[in-house]
Amino acid sequence: MEREDLFRKISVANDKKIVLLVLDGLGGLPVNDRTELETARTPNLDLLAAESELGLSHPIAPGITPGSGPAHLSLFGYDPLKYEIGRGILEALGVGVSVGARSVAVRGNFATLENGVISDRRAGRIATEKNREIVAFLRERIKTIEDVEVGIYPGEEHRFVLVLTGDALSDGVTDADPEVTGKPITYAKAKNEEAARTARIANLFIDRLTRELADFHPANTCLLRGFAKYPAIPSLNELFKLKAAAIAVYPMYKGLAQLVGMEILETGRTLQDQVATLKRHYGEYDFFFLHVKKTDSYGEDGDFSHKVGIIEEFDRWLPEILELTPDVLVVTGDHSTPAVMKGHSWHPNPVLLKSAFQRRLPANGASLDAIACGPPDGQACGKVNVASARAKFSETACARGVLGTFNAMEVLPLMMANALKFKKFGA
């Protein structure tokens, strides 16, 4: 039996509530012997950790550094090697465009055509404002090609997203990109017969755009890459009978949540807004995904102390979430983003799972982990209360946790089990 068939078979709906709190890029690497999470003063997380199951999760597999797409698919319970999200789709999600089953999404670059050859594949990295103007102009002029609807959406600098919508479109199309400068426009080619129409439409689009932008040098042509259809992912409702909602600020994460059938709740840009949104809709769903972006952003910037600051801010809002008394609560990351690496990494995610049916290491066991407690100045351990002094939510404590080290795609099944939403398998 396949893993997903097992989930379909044993999942049951009930009124228990699951809350998944994702601090993007949470895991880190030490500076002065402590990671970002270990450096942060997090009395509320520490108190919770003392009463929770801890562990570490690999987003994909040991040693594999994931992008946000596969990392989130894994957290949502899917095998990220089974479902690949094409670049075009990710790009569309990133600019907040929904892509339906009849559409193909494509990454576009504005580029420069001079003397019949591409002289700059990024059109001199035009300003984003200029990009928006050009896209507005093109939208007026190119609305359909044959019977295919054309959607054009601006990105940053020279980037845009093209969404073609019509019957029988295919993503079996090669990139329309010479890859180096000094070559003429390279057209898309169909990889198979079914894709012939899509390739023709894409190439007609390139020609139309190039004609329309004749006076827009340096942005007077385009490259098209990463043709991708919406992946056929079974929804969280199909697999797990969950009624799921997402509380995310950034379009990419809303898009990823939408891919698996979550409803996207309107929310503001601050953590306070997100927590308020969670409270407002708490009665309406049985699964909530709340996404905190800035831990990752500061990690990518190599800004250790601001990443610490975001973790501390999250810690201050945690009690308001705990007041909702969810039946199952998880705090984790989608992948690690150590500030010292200025980028995503393969290091496994800290995982904290709180439920009524947890095993945890007993108090005196947890006290072993208290070695890692408190910030470098040595003050916090004396200040925090006894319970929180017993454990610290940290990579170190998680590495010794009762959950062990496991694959992130098992986080959702574990939450399902703890919410008693899984029946017994076999007799």
Added chain:
Amino acid sequence: MEREDLFRKISVANDKKIVLLVLDGLGGLPVNDRTELETARTPNLDLLAAESELGLSHPIAPGITPGSGPAHLSLFGYDPLKYEIGRGILEALGVGVSVGARSVAVRGNFATLENGVISDRRAGRIATEKNREIVAFLRERIKTIEDVEVGIYPGEEHRFVLVLTGDALSDGVTDADPEVTGKPITYAKAKNEEAARTARIANLFIDRLTRELADFHPANTCLLRGFAKYPAIPSLNELFKLKAAAIAVYPMYKGLAQLVGMEILETGRTLQDQVATLKRHYGEYDFFFLHVKKTDSYGEDGDFSHKVGIIEEFDRWLPEILELTPDVLVVTGDHSTPAVMKGHSWHPNPVLLKSAFQRRLPANGASLDAIACGPPDGQACGKVNVASARAKFSETACARGVLGTFNAMEVLPLMMANALKFKKFGA
């Protein structure tokens, strides 16, 4: 290479002895901060734990609660999602009926037919004694249908098992069950052409039984469900070159052991009987599966203290098993049955593996676990000797064990390796 092909390729027979001691439903959840295993006074297990490899094993996958069938398949080294044991087969195993390759096993309910409709799907839950009388009566009257042998075996209350034996029988047959009362007899339907004959025989059986039981109201007809053939599982001998024997009291576990080709040793109902059986046959086999049922039974009853008592009883018999000095000894569960949950759960099993080739945590590692040692009254730690004071066989110690957290289907390969029954793979 497939996992099983690897085992076939590298397994060798030798004279080393493996003993697998399964305390059914061993793992638990804490009451007053200690699980059943942590509460039990187990000086012998603790002494052994201090000299063994410890770990935790998931019966199927994180979050999945298994029935006894898949949980034991996994312990016997098989992928439990690859081999599904149909309900009819499990039911037959449960009443102690062997089912051969030419047979189809079916779960039967005696039911009540009134005015042409099923008025009770369980015939008023007739007494088990009455069931036995009816089955004895039917056995005299229905021995074959066409050229198919008919076997009828009583279960508890209204339940019985039907075994059809003949050529070209199939389990591709729908349930003969209206599922609700107030409907007429529902006949079995073939799901494919090969099953047509089996469906016809099953329906003839229903009609014959209904005629024979005309005067047996409320048990005057039957429902048939869960048609299942014997799963084609390669034996432990085929995969691992083991000569294996089972020492189990309950029919279901004897049946599961038989499924994988173990010989079933005659034994009495007590643990003392089972240990005596092990000693008596110790020279004849190289693999022994000894199954203790009552840890699970008391767990299912929610009886924490009696589950503790069975673990303590097992601990008292352990030295007699150790006197046999098996080359590899494992103590584990098939799944957890926390008394607080009154049922099977998904929590991983404690695993203890003792062999001459083990790694174990050094003394200071083990000593950390000594904190959890001894019963709540605090006496035992003072009584046991230094070695046993260093470790406790507990979920907590296993969570920190050198084996880590792994899948239960890897327990048998680990035992094989430690018994030097696996050759090197590749050169």
